[in-house]
Amino acid sequence: MPVMMNQTAQDAISVEMAEIKVSTRLTDRLVAYGLGACIGLCIYDPVFRIAGLAHIVLPACQPSANAVPRAGSLPRKSAFVGKFADEAVPKLIEDICRGGGKRENLVAAIVGGAHIFSTLGSSGSPSRLEIGARNVIAVSDALDEAEVPVVATDVGGSHGRTVTLKACDGTVSIRPIGSEEWLLTSLGKAGCKA
Amino acid sequence: MTPVAFKSLTDPEQRIEWLVENAADLPSQARIAMAVTKLVNQNSASAAQVAKTISGDQVLTARVLKMANSAFYGAPRRISTLTDAIVLLGMRAIRDMAMSVSCQDLLDREVHGYSIRRGDLWKHSSCVGFAAQQLARRAKYSVAEEAFVAGLLHDIGKVIISHRLSDEFVEITRRSEEQGVAYYDAERMVLGFDHAEIGARMCERWNLPPQLVTTIRYHHNPSAQPDSPPLTRIVHLADVLCMMLGIGLGGDGLRYKLEDGVVASLGLDDEAIEQVLSMVIEYAAMDVEQDTTAPRR
Numbered sequence: 001m002p003v004m005m006n007q008t009a010q011d012a013i014s015v016e017m018a019e020i021k022v023s024t025r026l027t028d029r030l031v032a033y034g035l036g037a038c039i040g041l042c043i044y045d046p047v048f049r050i051a052g053l054a055h056i057v058l059p060a061c062q063p064s065a066n067a068v069p070r071a072g073s074l075p076r077k078s079a080f081v082g083k084f085a086d087e088a089v090p091k092l093i094e095d096i097c098r099g100g101g102k103r104e105n106l107v108a109a110i111v112g113g114a115h116i117f118s119t120l121g122s123s124g125s126p127s128r129l130e131i132g133a134r135n136v137i138a139v140s141d142a143l144d145e146a147e148v149p150v151v152a153t154d155v156g157g158s159h160g161r162t163v164t165l166k167a168c169d170g171t172v173s174i175r176p177i178g179s180e181e182w183l184l185t186s187l188g189k190a191g192c193k194a
Numbered sequence: 195m196t197p198v199a200f201k202s203l204t205d206p207e208q209r210i211e212w213l214v215e216n217a218a219d220l221p222s223q224a225r226i227a228m229a230v231t232k233l234v235n236q237n238s239a240s241a242a243q244v245a246k247t248i249s250g251d252q253v254l255t256a257r258v259l260k261m262a263n264s265a266f267y268g269a270p271r272r273i274s275t276l277t278d279a280i281v282l283l284g285m286r287a288i289r290d291m292a293m294s295v296s297c298q299d300l301l302d303r304e305v306h307g308y309s310i311r312r313g314d315l316w317k318h319s320s321c322v323g324f325a326a327q328q329l330a331r332r333a334k335y336s337v338a339e340e341a342f343v344a345g346l347l348h349d350i351g352k353v354i355i356s357h358r359l360s361d362e363f364v365e366i367t368r369r370s371e372e373q374g375v376a377y378y379d380a381e382r383m384v385l386g387f388d389h390a391e392i393g394a395r396m397c398e399r400w401n402l403p404p405q406l407v408t409t410i411r412y413h414h415n416p417s418a419q420p421d422s423p424p425l426t427r428i429v430h431l432a433d434v435l436c437m438m439l440g441i442g443l444g445g446d447g448l449r450y451k452l453e454d455g456v457v458a459s460l461g462l463d464d465e466a467i468e469q470v471l472s473m474v475i476e477y478a479a480m481d482v483e484q485d486t487t488a489p490r491r
């Protein structure tokens with residue numbers, strides 16, 4: 001079942017690392033705090049006014065990534081559905097559609113993917129440790145495959161960001177850490193034009 | 195307000211000495227945790243000895259038991275005594291828990307000036323400790339628990355600067371923003387020293403082991419340390435990885451850089467790094483669940 005916000009939820013809903021949240025309540029704001037190389041993927045259905053935000057951390061799931069011996073157990077594996085781009089993008093779309101959205105209405109904004117390792121691989125593509133750039137590519141590819149248009153991006157750079165998506169109109173705003181918030185786009189308006 | 199006595203000093207060495215003299219003592223819980231660490235590292239300690247040492251502080255005992263019962267450790271049954279916890283989870287796990295919870299009060303404060311909200315420095319510190327421990331195991335570093343403690347305490351100097359030198363921090367922030375440099379560079383410009391140096395001096399005062407002191411001192415530039423031991427490179431890498439994930443990012447964002455060659459020098463490959471990143475995410479999520487007392491964002 002999608003993670004739907006109920007009527008008792010508060011206005012600002014934090015989407016922590018590797019989480020996906022969807023809201024239909026018009027007063028809700030979905031917020032992913034302090035994105036570094038991570039991606040805050042905002043997807044919006046402007047017709048039914050359904051908002052979804054995924055806080056994506058890594059580009060792709062590797063079989064070995066979940067098979068590492070560790071001190072603690074992994075009691076809530078299902079809570080980390082947003083960890084990998086290749087799994088998170090289809091899951092977010094699925095959750096929005098389960099909440100009443102239509103795939104053909106959806107529009108997206110990609111935020112985050114800051115750089116920290118500045119090296120490039122021998123082919124000119126990002127090296128494996130350039131997680132931010134790889135995240136941007138992985139999310140873009142997955143959205144392309146799902147045929148969800150990307151109408152705005154704020155990616156790269158060397159600063160952290162907090163992204164907020166308003167359920168009422170799909171407004172996406174960004175607050176670079178230590179700076180003022182600014183408006184990236186309104187997915188509601190962009191979706192109607194798309 | 196920065197104390198007048200500090201402002202009257204111009205020599206960086208005198209300023210450091212003043213700060214160390216006037217900073218808070220190590221919390222008593224942390225002293226007990228240090229004693230537990232020493233005991234467990236001797237390899238001859240009994241469960242009863244370790245339990246007796248921790249139980250010298252009731253609050254510490256309660257916090258360790260709370261953590262031992264958290265979902266992260268996945269104990270097979272409810273743990274109600276320290277001896278139970280040691281038997282079920284192992285002495286090393288209890289040692290790390292004691293160290294972790296004992297430092298929480300110190301690190302779980304709002305750190306003005308660094309644009310770090312209350313709780314975020316604690317989250318960053320505990321995640322760097324965890325990441326350092328995981329990297330140490332993969333790098334086959336013989337004392338992985340040292341990496342945990344060093345990671346936990348690496349930014350302790352930020353707390354001291356933030357709480358004692360609020361006036362200077364206005365200038366530090368301005369320099370960082372205008373010149374696009376990391377806070378530690380701006381700290382050196384304004385104060386003549388950085389949070390790594392003051393953190394190291396504090397740990398010296400607290401009689402922490404010398405390898406922890408030097409790791410804290412060089413955690414931003416491990417190549418500057420004579421012989422550049424693996425522990426410093428491990429904590430440096432863990433710090434950068436957590437910043438990359440956005441855990442504890444301050445106003446200077448991602449201006450912290452990974453020194454060239456650190457990953458390869460530890461015998462680690464990209465896959466190992468991604469594995470550790472993946473585990474840190476889950477650790478961070480559990481940390482949020484456990485910490486129900488501190489106000490979150």
